[in-house]
Structures are given as structure tokens and as C-alpha cells.
Amino acid sequence: MLEKSTRQNKHIAVFLWGAAICGLYLTSLYNYLLFHVIVEMFSIVVACGIFMIAWNSRRFLDNNYFPFIGIAYLFVAGIDLMHTLSYRGMEIIDDGGGNVPTQLWIAARYVQSVSLLVAPLFLGRRLKPGHVFIFYAAVVLLLFGSIFYWKTFPDSYIENSGLTPFKKISEYIISILFASSIVLLFKKRSHFEKNVLLLLVSSIVLTIGSELAFTFYIDVYDFSNMAGHFLKVFAFYLIYKAIIQTGLIKPYDLLFRNLKQSEENLREERDRVQKYLDVAGVMFLVIDRNQNVVLINKKGCEIMGYDSAEIIGKNWFDNFLPGRISSGVRDVFGKLMTGEIVPVEYFENPVLVKGGKERHLAWHNTLLKDERGNVLAVLSSGEDITERKRAEERLERTMEDLKRSNAELEQFAYIASHDLKEPLVVVDGFLKLLRRRYKDRLDTDAEGFIDSAVEGIKRMQALIGNLLEYSRAGRGSDSFGLINCSEALNNAIANLKTLIEESGTIVTSDALPEVPANPTQMTQLLQNLIGNAIKFRSKAPPVIHVSAEEREGEWVFCVKDNGIGIESRHIGRIFDIFYRLHRNGESQGTGMGLAICKKIVERHGGRIWAESEHGRGSAFYFTIPSRKRQI
Ligand code: ADP
Numbered sequence: 150m151l152e153k154s155t156r157q158n159k160h161i162a163v164f165l166w167g168a169a170i171c172g173l174y175l176t177s178l179y180n181y182l183l184f185h186v187i188v189e190m191f192s193i194v195v196a197c198g199i200f201m202i203a204w205n206s207r208r209f210l211d212n213n214y215f216p217f218i219g220i221a222y223l224f225v226a227g228i229d230l231m232h233t234l235s236y237r238g239m240e241i242i243d244d245g246g247g248n249v250p251t252q253l254w255i256a257a258r259y260v261q262s263v264s265l266l267v268a269p270l271f272l273g274r275r276l277k278p279g280h281v282f283i284f285y286a287a288v289v290l291l292l293f294g295s296i297f298y299w300k301t302f303p304d305s306y307i308e309n310s311g312l313t314p315f316k317k318i319s320e321y322i323i324s325i326l327f328a329s330s331i332v333l334l335f336k337k338r339s340h341f342e343k344n345v346l347l348l349l350v351s352s353i354v355l356t357i358g359s360e361l362a363f364t365f366y367i368d369v370y371d372f373s374n375m376a377g378h379f380l381k382v383f384a385f386y387l388i389y390k391a392i393i394q395t396g397l398i399k400p401y402d403l404l405f406r407n408l409k410q411s412e413e414n415l416r417e418e419r420d421r422v423q424k425y426l427d428v429a430g431v432m433f434l435v436i437d438r439n440q441n442v443v444l445i446n447k448k449g450c451e452i453m454g455y456d457s458a459e460i461i462g463k464n465w466f467d468n469f470l471p472g473r474i475s476s477g478v479r480d481v482f483g484k485l486m487t488g489e490i491v492p493v494e495y496f497e498n499p500v501l502v503k504g505g506k507e508r509h510l511a512w513h514n515t516l517l518k519d520e521r522g523n524v525l526a527v528l529s530s531g532e533d534i535t536e537r538k539r540a541e542e543r544l545e546r547t548m549e550d551l552k553r554s555n556a557e558l559e560q561f562a563y564i565a566s567h568d569l570k571e572p573l574v575v576v577d578g579f580l581k582l583l584r585r586r587y588k589d590r591l592d593t594d595a596e597g598f599i600d601s602a603v604e605g606i607k608r609m610q611a612l613i614g615n616l617l618e619y620s621r622a623g624r625g626s627d628s629f630g631l632i633n634c635s636e637a638l639n640n641a642i643a644n645l646k647t648l649i650e651e652s653g654t655i656v657t658s659d660a661l662p663e664v665p666a667n668p669t670q671m672t673q674l675l676q677n678l679i680g681n682a683i684k685f686r687s688k689a690p691p692v693i694h695v696s697a698e699e700r701e702g703e704w705v706f707c708v709k710d711n712g713i714g715i716e717s718r719h720i721g722r723i724f725d726i727f728y729r730l731h732r733n734g735e736s737q738g739t740g741m742g743l744a745i746c747k748k749i750v751e752r753h754g755g756r757i758w759a760e761s762e763h764g765r766g767s768a769f770y771f772t773i774p775s776r777k778r779q780i
Contacts, residue, residue: 170379177375182238188378189233195385196226199392204278206396213276214268214340215392220278221264222388224285228257228292242297249296251305251312255319256292258360260285262326265353269333272340312364320364324357342399345391352387355380432510432531435517436465438486440479443526452510452533454503469501485516486524492516497534508535562620566613573613577606608739615741619726622670622748629753632668634661634675634706638695641676645683654683658695662704664773670749675708677742678769682710684738687764703755704775709768715761723759746771 177184203219232253235242242249295302305316331353338346359380365373423446426433432449436442445453445460453460453469460469466479478498484490492514499507510531517526584591584599591599635658642649642656649656656679664671675695682693689711697706715723715730722728724747729740743757750757750771761767 173379174375181375182236184375185236185378186233186239188382189229189236191382192385193226193229193233195382195389196222196229199223199385199389200226202389202392202396207278213271213274215395216276216278217268217271217281218264218388219392220281220285221260221268224289225257225261225264227289228253228260231293232257246308247306248304248308251316252296252302254363255305255316255323256296256302258323259319259326260288260292261356262323262330265330266326266333269330269337272337317364320360324360327353327357327360342394345394348387348391348394352384352391355384355387359384429530432529432533434465434529434531435526436482436529437526438524440464440466440482449531452502452508452531453500471499471501471507474498482527485514485527488524492527500531508533509538510534559620562616566616566620569613570610573606573609577603580606612739612741615739615745618673619741619745619748622673622745622752629665629667631663632666632671633663634666634671634697637661637666637668637671638675640672641679644672644676645680648680648683652683652686652691654686654691654693656693656695659697661695661697661706662699662775664704664775666753666773667749670752674746674749674771677746678708681742681769682708682712682767685710685712685767687711687713687766699775702775703772705770705772707768707770709766711766714763714765714767715759716763717761720759720761724757 173184173187176187200219200223203215207213207216231242232250233239235250235253237247237250292302303315304313305319306312331350334341334346334349334353341349359377362373362377362380423444426444426446427448429446429448432452433444433446434442434449435444441462442460442465443462445457450457450460463469466475466482470478481490485492495511495513497509497511499509502508511534512529512531515528516524517528518524580599580602584596638658638661648654679693679695683691692711694709695706696709697704699705719730723730724743726744727740728744729738746769747757750773754774755772757769757771759767759769
């Protein structure tokens with residue numbers, strides 16, 4: 150297709166040239182002066198064109214050959230213009246003969262040939278266009294002066310006898326200069342592209358041809374003069390083509406090649422970025438100002454269930470968001486684009502995937518701006534949190550179920566323990582009655598059985614009492630006011646007064662802080678720990694110290710004793726409900742005291758643990774957050 154059109158263009162060019170040559174020839178037959186004017190004006194216009202292109206494209210040119218030639222040809226055109234105007238018959242600048250135009254012709258050719266000869270010298274050199282201009286202007290002025298004013302320029306044409314030897318010899322010298330310039334050009338051929346060199350050489354060869362033709366003419370209107378002029382036209386045209394090739398076509402080619410290369414690089418860069426985005430485990434999405442998707446990575450396509458081609462270019466809000474939220478999210482997007490709001494770090498919303506199902510995504514947004522700060526698009530990274538969301542919901546439901554069943558259980562324990570007390574009181578009463586009424590008739594064995602039964606009832610009552618306490622420990626309001634722990638300690642000591650006195654226990658304490666807690670539960674906690682410290686005493690009288698220390702936002706309490714201590718293998722389990730190390734014979738207890746302590750501490754948002762060395766006392770630690778908080 151392209152080849153066809155270039156071939157057509159060539160045909161048209163050949164036709165036009167043919168027509169022009171024929172036209173010029175016919176013109177020369179009709180009026181040689183007209184022919185001369187047309188031909189010379191053509192060369193002058195072309196020479197000016199050479200200058201203009203060389204001058205304006207000098208930035209693109211990697212050598213100074215053409216800018217130099219451009220300036221030289223401008224001045225050559227100037228001399229040629231004078232030559233045309235002074236041509237015999239023009240009667241503008243007229244000495245009436247053929248001498249002046251011939252002198253001007255020779256002068257122009259000298260300038261042209263010497264310029265072509267020295268031009269290759271500027272290939273690797275810096276050119277100062279201003280200097281070259283001044284130099285040529287001076288040379289041309291001198292030449293004009295010697296022809297028109299001083300009349301010292303050698304005669305070139307003498308009426309009736311024809312060309313002078315000076316003119317003829319000059320033409321040979323000029324031809325030699327042209328030929329030498331070809332040799333020089335060849336030497337420097339590495340600076341030129343092949344076809345440009347060919348055009349330059351052809352132009353110079355034609356110029357030589359034209360020169361030789363001019364050595365033959367006898368009359369300025371004869372055939373060899375006409376042939377010389379034709380050759381000159383071709384020569385100028387070829388150099389013009391060379392300069393277009395170098396100054397316009399090549400730079401633009403280069404420009405387009407660079408542009409293509411940059412485009413290629415850009416595409417490669419984009420593909421590389423896409424590759425990086427594709428290995429990412431989250432969706433990447435770019436939405437432009439028109440709300441259309443311009444980029445989506447592999448993970449995004451996976452989540453959405455579409456090919457990227459099915460998503461790119463589509464309106465995100467119309468096609469991929471559930472109808473109920475699309476207009477709201479679109480509004481937010483619009484405000485982001487206009488800068489009315491800044492992107493929030495994180496937000497969640499459902500998207501519509503293939504098949505119409507919804508998936509839940511957590512988004513992070515970044516604005517993509519141009520260098521002036523205008524928002525071009527929004528880059529969002531989306532993480533599919535559908536499964537997490539479901540798991541969270543399941544967990545929430547389970548937690549609620551657990552809370553409910555816990556509450557039910559506590560309620561049950563409360564009612565059950567409350568109701569269990571009744572029959573126990575009855576059994577206890579009847580046992581006591583039995584002992585009183587049948588005192589004389591019972592033998593010692595029966596007395597012992599009754600004692601054991603009463604003892605069992607006591608333990609049962611303690612157990613039920615503890616169960617009640619345990620179930621109560623998790624109930625009630627969850628928000629606490631600040632309480633004074635020293636007061637809670639004093640209350641606990643007061644409750645244990647008899648036990649403390651009987652055992653000769655010494656309880657000391659540091660100044661205790663105020664903490665957000667339930668006062669009754671705090672008292673019960675301290676009472677249980679101090680009670681245990683007395684219960685599990687060694688032979689020496691119990692010495693108990695209560696202290697508290699603030700560490701990283703919480704108070705760490707310690708109840709330290711000099712009791713029997715706990716073996717390390719048991720220490721992890723003593724807070725379990727009903728876990729006891731000592732059987733009933735050894736010490737009184739239900740195995741619930743520490744379980745109740747744990748429940749109380751955890752309800753206050755703290756932890757409880759014990760440190761002990763068997764036989765060397767124990768230390769029970771628990772923490773309570775220092776700041777008021779909602780649990
Ligand atoms: P109980 O006191 O009713 O046995 P607890 O839950 O209060 O039940 O205590 C569980 C077990 O932890 C006790 O049986 C005892 O063996 C051990 N224990 C608790 N406090 C101490 C302590 N201060 N010194 C030594 N052992 C202790």
C-alpha cells in the first residue's frame with residue numbers, strides 16, 4: 150500500500166520534472182531572457198531554501214557542514230541575483246553588454262566552489278555563524294565593489310569576441326575546485342549518510358558539468374549557456390534535497406525513533422509494574438476521574454471473577470458495587486477527586502463479583518496526582534476479607550451464645566445453690582433433733598455417724614456457699630468506681646478477725662492505691678488470699694505482707710506469706726475450680742477459693758498467678774488496671 154503510493158509519487162515527480170524541463174525549453178525558444186530569469190530565480194529561491202533549512206535545523210545537525218553551506222549559498226544567491234538583474238536585456242543594472250553578468254557569474258561560482266571546498270573543514274569544528282556571515286558579506290561587498298565601482302575585476306566577456314581567457318581559465322579552476330571538494334567530501338564520508346553523500350557528490354558533478362558548458366558559449370543566449378543553466382538548476386536542487394534529507398527527514402526520523410523508543414520503554418515499565426502488581430496478594434485498582442477502571446491486577450481479577458478486559462474501561466460504581474451503596478461510595482469518590490475530602494486510611498465495602506454475589510473488601514486509598522497536584526486517579530488496594538468477616542461474625546455469635554449460656558448457667562447455679570440450702574437446713578435440723586431426742590438410746594457408733602453426717606452437711610453448705618459466691622463473681626455491673634484498697638484490706642482483716650487472733654497471724658501492708666474496682670469483690674479477693682495464707686501456714690505463726698506497685702498502666706498486688714508453699718508441679722492448676730492439694734482431713738476447704746479469686750480479677754481486666762517454693766512460703770500476685778475502664 151505504502152510502496153504503491155511512493156511509486157505513484159515518483160511517477161508524478163518524474164512527470165512534473167519532465168513537464169518543467171519541456172516548459173523551460175519552450176520558454177527559452179520563445180524568450181531566452183525569460184528562461185534565464187526563471188532558471189536563475191529558481192536557483193536563488195532554492196539557495197535561500199537551503200539557507201533557511203540549514204539555519205533552522207542546525208540544532209538537530211551533528212556537523213557544521215550544512216550550516217556553513219547554508220550561509221555560503223545565501224550569499225551565492227545574492228551574487229546570482231545581481232547576475233540575473235544585470236543580464237543583458239534586463240535593463241535594470243545594465244552596462245549594455247555581457248561582461249558584468251559574466252563577471253558576477255564567475256564571482257558567484259568562485260564563492261560557491263571555494264565554500265564547498267572548505268565546508269568539510271567545519272565537520273568536526275565549532276562554527277560561529279555570526280563570523281561566517283560577516284566574512285561572506287565582506288567578500289561579496291568587495292566583489293561587487295571590484296565589478297561595479299573600481300572595475301578591477303578581470304573582464305570575462307568581450308562583445309563580438311566572446312569569453313575572455315580569464316573566464317575560460319576560471320571555469321577550469323572552478324571545476325578543479327569543485328572536483329577537489331568531492332575528494333575532500335569522500336575523505337570525510339563517515340560524517341554523512343550514504344544517500345546524502347550521493348546527493349552532494351551528484352550536485353557537485355552537475356555543477357562541474359554546468360561550468361564546462363559555460364566555457365563553450367560564445368553568446369550569452371546560445372545553447373551551451375542554456376545547458377549550463379539547466380545543469381545548475383539540477384545541481385542546486387540536489388544539494389537542496391541533501392539538506393532536506395539531513396536537516397528535516399533524518400532529525401524527524403530520529404525524533405520519531407526516540408519517541409518510539411520512549412513509548413517502548415514506557416510500555417515495558419508499565420508491564421513490569423503490572424507484573425509486580427500481579428504477584429501481590431491484594432487487589433490493586435486504579436479508577437480515573439471518569440470513574441472508569443484503568444488498571445486492575447491479577448489478584449483483583451481473581452477476586453472479581455472476571456478477565457481484566459471485562460473490567461478495564463468500565464464504570465466501577467455502576468458495574469461492580471451493589472446498588473444500595475453505589476451512589477454513596479460514588480459521592481465519596483467525587484469528593485476525593487475534587488480534594489473536598491482526604492482519603493481515609495481504611496474503609497470496608499462489599500463489591501459485586503461475577504454471578505452477582507457480594508464479597509467484602511477492606512480498602513486503602515492513595516490519590517495519583519500530576520506534577521501540578523491535580524488528582525488524576527485513585528489507586529486502591531483491596532483485601533478480600535469476606536472469610537475473615539464471616540469468621541468474625543461466627544465468633545461474635547458464638548461469644549453471644551457463650552455469654553447467654555454462661556448467664557443461664559450462673560442463674561441456674563445461683564437458684565440451685567439457693568434451693569439446695571433449704572433441704573440441707575431441714576436435714577441438719579432433723580439430725581440435731583435425732584441426737585437430742587434419742588440421746589440415751591444411741592450408742593457411740595450412731596453418735597459418730599450423726600457427727601459425720603452433720604460434718605458432711607457443713608461441707609455441703611460451704612460448697613454451696615462458695616458456688617453461690619462463684620456465680621456471683623461474674624455478675625453485676627461491669628463499670629467500676631475508684632475504691633481505696635487499704636479499706637478493702639481492713640474489711641478483709643476484720644472478716645477474718647477470729648482466725649487471725651486464734652492463729653497469731655501478723656498482717657502488714659504498704660500504702661495501697663485507689664483502683665477502679667468493685668469494693669465487695671476486692672474485699673473478698675484479699676480475704677480469700679489472706680485466708681489461704683493462714684490456712685496453709687507452716688509451724689511458725691503466719692506473717693503476711695500485702696503490697697502494690699504500679700507497672701505499665703496497672704497495679705500489681707502481692708500477698709506474701711511464710712506458709713507451707715506450693716510444689717511447682719501444682720502451681721499452674723491451683724486456680725482451677727475444685728482443685729485442692731490438701732484433702733479434707735488436712736485442711737478445710739472446697740477448692741473454689743482461688744477459682745473465685747481468678748474470676749474476680751479477670752472481671753476487673755487483670756491477671757492472677759502464684760510464685761512459691763515448697764516449704765518457703767508463697768506469693769500471690771494479681772493485677773488491676775490503674776485507669777478506669779469499661780469491660
Ligand atoms: P481450698 O483453699 O478450698 O483448698 P483454694 O482454691 O483456695 O481451695 O486453693 C487451692 C489449693 O491451693 C489449696 O488446696 C492449697 O493446696 C493451695 N493453696 C492455696 N493458697 C495457698 C497458700 N497460701 N499456701 C500454700 N498453698 C496454697
